[in-house]
Amino acid sequence: MSARPSAQERLAHLAGRLRARSPGVADRDPPYFEAAVALILRATRDDDLEILFIQRAARDDDPWSGQIALPGGRHDALDESLEATAIRETREEVALDLRRDGAIVGALDELRPRTPVLPPVIVRPFVATVSGGATVEAGEEVADLFWAPLDTIVDPASTRDTEIVVRGLRTRRSAIHYRGHVIWGMTERIVANLREVLG
Numbered sequence: 001m002s003a004r005p006s007a008q009e010r011l012a013h014l015a016g017r018l019r020a021r022s023p024g025v026a027d028r029d030p031p032y033f034e035a036a037v038a039l040i041l042r043a044t045r046d047d048d049l050e051i052l053f054i055q056r057a058a059r060d061d062d063p064w065s066g067q068i069a070l071p072g073g074r075h076d077a078l079d080e081s082l083e084a085t086a087i088r089e090t091r092e093e094v095a096l097d098l099r100r101d102g103a104i105v106g107a108l109d110e111l112r113p114r115t116p117v118l119p120p121v122i123v124r125p126f127v128a129t130v131s132g133g134a135t136v137e138a139g140e141e142v143a144d145l146f147w148a149p150l151d152t153i154v155d156p157a158s159t160r161d162t163e164i165v166v167r168g169l170r171t172r173r174s175a176i177h178y179r180g181h182v183i184w185g186m187t188e189r190i191v192a193n194l195r196e197v198l199g
Helices: 007-019 082-094 150-154 185-198
Strands: 033-043 049-056 072-074 102-107 121-130 142-149 159-166 169-178 181-184
Touching (some): 007 033, 049 181, 072 121, 082 121, 082 142, 142 150, 150 169, 150 185, 169 185, 181 185
Parallel strands (some): 033 121
Antiparallel strands (some): 033 049, 102 121, 159 169, 169 181
16 A cells, blocks of 8 residues: 655645646726635645635625635736736735745636626636645634634535525535535635646
8 A cells, every 4th residue: 555645745746737627718898806815725734735725804895705716806906927926916815925834836727707796807826835734814704714624624515506696695605615615606716626636
């Protein structure tokens, strides 16, 4: 029986898979604005991997209010790139400096939800790794944050058809369930793309 790859070996494998592919790019027919998020991984003391999630603060002006998400936000004109947006937003939302405490290792496919209840956003997800000792702290736009085992999150058994209530409307969506957290929408789709890349 072969030994299980270490966390660092798995991260190196993921980085290689990301470098070997071209992420999907969304059509940029107007109107639209761009945003970026960071899917952040770290090795644990038990040599596993875990992923950082946030719960967005409840706000009337936020279409994703209260949802489980990844650190990130809207591209600012002063950001030199969408990668810079992901780095800045991560620093603002969870007090984690991806340049100092880790590295961006690649990008996943862009998402562009085309639904009248959401703004016309194009989201580019970046995959980042940070040191196991890196600390995080919720900013004012974040109600809560938590690390979850990567293997549990990408396990298809954790995803099921779920009734979701959004602003009083009921809908059924594919969602990841982890310790009472329900991860759906764009965040679930980003995790599904990561699962494909991991192979």
